[in-house]
Amino acid sequence: MTIDEHPVDRTIRERRTSLLVDRDAPVPDDLVDLLIEAATWAPNHKRTWPWRFTVLSGDARGRLGRAMAEAGTELGLDPAKVEKLPxxxxxxxVVLLVWVRLDGDDVRRREDRDATAAAVQNLLLTATAHGLGNYWATVPDGLVPSVRAVAGIDDGHDLVALVYLGWPTGSVAVPERPAPAVTRLR
Ligand SMILES: Cc1cc2nc3c(=O)[nH]c(=O)nc-3n(C[C@H](O)[C@H](O)[C@H](O)COP(=O)(O)O)c2cc1C
Incomplete structure (x- = not known):
């Protein structure tokens, strides 16, 4: 099988974690809505639909960074890192936050997070297919409460991903994929 047989094969391989994007060129709300709708097609055991989304653009991005910087200072984080946050x-x-509702049951909580990670990948692949640059980032645990406060999300939710979205201005190197360990039992 060649990997170019189907468009999905190309999209999966073309998706790149890249911040080489135009910070100002607007991303239409309709396109962001399409990405979010694509996210909801992820597999989800018990159909709990555990995800929530927060879309930040314009001034909201600065509000987020300033709140995180304030929290970072209070926590005594590395000043060099805090300085960059605003x-x-x-x-x-666009910055998109993807949240998962925290179920009281351990197994369900794990499955819901797995489903939400799958939802994020759907979102990234759809962004890639529409030519939109994207980048999945982690927010340090200590700063998540400040993100939650800006987004107005209660502590019954955890942050799974912060996704940067924008129109590409360049391309980044393609990281090698080591061959996976595969065992075939027949
Ligand atoms: C759960 C998760 C968290 C990530 N957090 C970060 C991050 O905080 N900073 C970062 O540079 N990349 C982050 N990444 C992206 C990875 O660094 C990236 O996927 C990896 O380098 C492979 O590159 P590629 O996505 O272009 O194939 C994250 C990816 C995942 C799945």
Whole structure:
């Protein structure tokens, strides 16, 4: 089988974690809505639909960064990192937060997070297919409460991904994929 047989094969391989994007070129709300709708087609055991989304653009990106910087200072985080926070989220036109509702049951909580990670990948692949640059980032645990406060999300939810979205201005190197360990039992 060649990997170019189907468009999905190309999209999966073309998706790149990249912040080489135009911070100002607007990303239409309709397109962001399409990505979010694509996310909801992820497999989801018990059909709990555990995800929530927060879309930040314009001034909201700076509000997020300033709140995180304030929290970072209070927590005594590395000043060099804190200094960057106020403008950090203005590097892409849209910042999308993906949250998962925290179920009281251990197994369900794990499955819901897995489903939400799958939802994020759907979102990234759909962004890639529409020519939109994207980048999945982690927010350090200590800063999540400040993100939650800006987004107005209660502590019954955890942050799974912060996704930068914007129109590409360049391309990044393609990281090698080591061959996976595969065992075939027949
Ligand atoms: C759960 C998760 C968290 C990630 N967090 C970060 C991050 O905080 N910073 C970062 O540079 N990349 C982050 N990444 C992206 C990976 O670094 C990236 O996927 C990896 O380098 C492979 O590159 P590729 O996505 O272009 O194939 C994250 C990816 C995942 C799945």
């Amino acid at each position: 403008t950090k989220y203005e590097r892409s036109a």
